[in-house]
Amino acid sequence: MDRSAERGWELxxxxxxxxxxEEDGYEVIVTTDQSMRYQQNLAGRKLGVVVLMATAWPRVRLRTAEIAEAIEAVRPGQAVEVPIPRHG
Known part of the structure; x- marks a missing residue:
């Protein structure tokens, strides 16, 4: 899994x-930017967006199974949110 900073895309x-x-052939973007799905028109896009509903790694790392399921389920032009509870 590439990170945007490793590809020089962080800016x-x-x-x-x-x-x-899309140009580089990616099928899914995973992001913690919860506003991306509202700021970008995903209709007609070749990739899907998985939005993690938290940014704290200690919480995110406990939900890798749910994140993997969302990555498999998301379709081009679609955004899927992955809830990340504060506890548990």
Whole structure:
């Protein structure tokens, strides 16, 4: 799994990031940017977006199974949210 910083994409705006990811053949973007799905029109896009509903790694790492399921389930042009509870 690549990270945007490793690809030199960390300064790209969301629309540019999605475009570059599509051009490079990515099928899914995983993000903690909860506003991306509302700021970007995903209709007609070649990739899906998985939105993690938390940014704290200690909480996110406990939900890897749910994240993997969302990655498998999301379809092009679609956004799927993965709830990350505060506890448990």
């Amino acid at each position: 790209l705006e969301n629309g540019e990031l999605i475009q570059r990811a």
